[in-house]
Amino acid sequence: MSKEKYPTKESIGKKLGWREIPIGGLITRRASALMNKTGSWRSFRPVIDESKCINCSFCVTHCPDNAVHFKDGKRSPIDLDYCKGCGICASVCPVKCIKMEEETKFKK
Amino acid sequence: MTKKAVFEIRIHGRGGQGAKSASQLIVEAALDQGKQIQAFPEYGPERTGAPMKTYARISDKPITTYEPVLEPDIVLVIDPTLVGQVDVTQGLGKDGILVVNTVESTDELKKKTGFTGKIYTVDATGISIDLLGKNLPNTPIIGALIKVTGVIDIKYVEKRVEGMFLKKIGVEKTQANIDAIKRAHDEVK
Amino acid sequence: MIMATAKGKIFPLTGNYAIAEAMRQINPDVVAAYPITPQTSIVETFSKFANDGKVDTEMVRVESEHSAMSACVGAAMAGARTMTATCSAGLALMYEIVGVASGLRCPIVMPVANRAISAPINIHCDHSDSIGARDLGWIQIYNETAQEAYENVFLAVRLAEHKDIQLPVMVCEDGFITSHCVQNVKIYDDETMKKFVGENKPEHALLDLKNPITVGAIELQDYFFETKRQQQDAMEKVPGVFLKVGNELSMLTGNDYGFYEEYKMNDAEAVIVTMSSAAGTTRAVVDRMRADGKKVGLLRIRLFRPFPYKEVAKALSRAKNVAVLDRSMSFGANAPLYGEIMNALYPMEKKPGLQSYTFGLGGRDLLESHVEHVYKEMLAGKVSDGKKYLGLREETV
Missing domain, CATH: 3.40.50.970 (Thiamin diphosphate (ThDP)-binding fold, Pyr/PP domains)
Incomplete structure (x- = not known):
């Protein structure tokens, strides 16, 4: 059984055998959900017009994946490792500064 | 193994009359005498007043069987109205003993049951009402068992009765229970 | 000891x-x-x-x-x-x-x-x-x-x-x-x-x-x-x-805690395999029949899960005929304990005869006479792949 408490780059996405995993389906590592990079599921990407953003934090409180944060009175960029592109942020934004754009445009 | 290495008792009563407690008291006293014991009721739907049976085994050797007592050495009938209603002498051999709580004579019982072995009677109900103030014949009838079989010693029964009742009902009533057993012991005929 | x-x-x-x-x-x-x-x-x-x-x-x-x-x-x-x-x-x-x-x-x-x-x-x-x-x-x-x-x-x-x-x-x-x-x-x-x-x-x-x-x-x-x-x-x-x-x-x-308990199994030709209280009643019959010189024995399974297949097979290797007494049914299939005993015996080259008996459902009494009947059938080599029942009306015992 792996002793590490946090997922590492190496362990992410690697499928372990029955001798290696904790018993009973226990999850003994903290924050192991980080291993699952749900950003890969995205087909639309939120793009923010920084000039219009009023730092209201609506997108932060509504994001179901915690992919956007609020720190020192300022909104962070969207963490694309975990943003699934659901579009809730764009929908709740009071100044409509978030636009959902097709992911294919960014993959070249 | 001769079957009679084990002494077997069957008690007939009605639900709520304490036949189970009686069989338990008998084997508890026997255990205190260093015997191997077993006591179990034949459980049916538990209904007050319904005829029921309970069994007890006493032996010097470990008892392994869980078979109901089919051929008892002695049958105790706690409720006289059961005679004629249920087959109280079933499996009772000619060396077997029938003890009935009744004011009827042994001859009358012989006629009613057709049993040719030894029949004893004791007015456990009368003794109980006299000494305990209510109809609790299950304890006194043990006195009759002791007298006619000698399978257990009365002093061990007294001890168990004390252990069972002293805290619950006090010295006086406990003594009354012991007296009832002693009187049934003396009056069984 | x-x-x-x-x-x-x-x-x-x-x-x-x-x-x-x-x-x-x-x-x-x-x-x-x-x-x-x-x-x-x-x-x-x-x-x-x-x-x-x-x-x-x-x-x-x-x-x-x-x-x-x-x-x-x-x-x-x-x-x-x-x-x-x-x-x-x-x-x-x-x-x-x-x-x-x-x-x-x-x-x-x-x-x-x-x-x-x-x-x-x-x-x-x-x-x-x-x-x-x-x-x-x-x-x-x-x-x-x-x-x-x-x-x-x-x-x-x-x-x-x-x-x-x-x-x-x-x-x-x-x-x-x-x-x-x-x-x-x-x-x-x-x-x-x-x-x-x-x-x-x-x-x-x-x-x-x-x-x-x-x-x-x-x-x-x-x-x-x-x-x-x-x-x-x-x-x-x-x-x-x-x-x-x-x-x-x-x-x-001072007591034994094996996977199973063997009672008079050494030279036993007719063996009953069962579990729980039925074994006590069986033991009383073994004692009586042994006194009459009958080679009968009892194998009482204590550990049912996991099931000790190899050990059970070994314990039964000298028996001529084995009766398995089940206190439950698997409707439309072999009785549960019988099925396990059959599994255990399969790898053996020389297998004993095997017979399934079901008894005691819903508290029906298992009598010593039932057990004795089973032993007599096993001693006489009466084994079949059919199911037999003990203490059931319309059955022999």
Whole structure:
């Protein structure tokens, strides 16, 4: 059984055998959900017009994946490792500064 | 193994009359005498007043069987109205003993049951009402068992009765229970 | 014969009371249970102990067996030594969580006072409740006497909590027959038994705040199979630990705790294989027939899950004919114990004759005359692949 408490780059996405995993389906590592990079599921990407953003934090409180944060009175960029592109942020934004754009445009 | 290495008792009563407690008291006293014991009721739907049976085994050797007592050495009938209603002498051999709580004579019982072995009677109900103030014949009838079989010693029964009742009902009533057993012991005929 | 070192005193106790005594001595952290006939007096007696301050156990009063087992799973995962008790419809109602308990590797110990599964409604003994749950990943120990049930509760705790096992255990006794029969029971001194069970030291516990864990996460096609393979691995380790812990207990009690018990098997030609109280009745018949020079023997299975196939095959290797007495049915299939015995015998080159008998459903009495009839049939070589029944009307005995 792996002793590490946090997922590492190496362990992410690697499928372990029955001798290696904790018993009973226990999850003994903290924050192991980080291993699952749900950003890969995205087909639309939120793009923010920084000039219009009023730092209201609506997108932060509504994001179901915690992919956007609020720190020192300022909104962070969207963490694309975990943003699934659901579009809730764009929908709740009071100044409509978030636009959902097709992911294919960014993959070249 | 001769079957009679084990002494077997069957008690007939009605639900709520304490036949189970009686069989338990008998084997508890026997255990205190260093015997191997077993006591179990034949459980049916538990209904007050319904005829029921309970069994007890006493032996010097470990008892392994869980078979109901089919051929008892002695049958105790706690409720006289059961005679004629249920087959109280079933499996009772000619060396077997029938003890009935009744004011009827042994001859009358012989006629009613057709049993040719030894029949004893004791007015456990009368003794109980006299000494305990209510109809609790299950304890006194043990006195009759002791007298006619000698399978257990009365002093061990007294001890168990004390252990069972002293805290619950006090010295006086406990003594009354012991007296009832002693009187049934003396009056069984 | 091993010398027993534990001090003890003999009491006239029912199987249920003896089990409650074991629970008192074990003093589990949590007991969550719901009453059901004929298990009731286990929980009733134990809650009296809890109420009188004889144990420090947290008694969780629940509204059903489903909740009882759910509470037990939560408590076990929190790191508490956890017990409950049930039977029949109660076991059926907690069924979903029974599988959760083994799947999450909860070392819960659960006495079961075996009782028939309805319908028709019936409160008496047969094994269809726990046998029906035999594939849910619990260890199952079947007991003949109140004494054995009492002692095996201690063994079960050690077995369940062993670091290589971490599995729940059912300690089965026959409802009403063993559960309510007053017998000589030797209760060992508290100190010795407390020392024997020791402390529960789970590797992972929800209350171990320094090492947080997640319990009961979803596993789909990617990991579920691996987790089940682990359960099989733990079960395969049970026999070794069972014997080791049994030996330790043996030092205290002088009694034997093998996978099964052999009675007069040495030169036995006709053998009965059965479990629980029926073995006691069978033993009485063996004694009587042996006195008449008949070569009869008894193999009583104690550990039904995991099933000791190889050892059982070896124990039966000298028998000419074997009768398997089942106290439950697997409708449309071989009777459960009979099926296991057949599995055990399959690899043998020279197999004994094998006959299935079903008896005692819904508390129907097994009489010594039934057992004697079976032995006579086995001695006469009357074996068939058909099913036979004991004590059933329209059958021979």
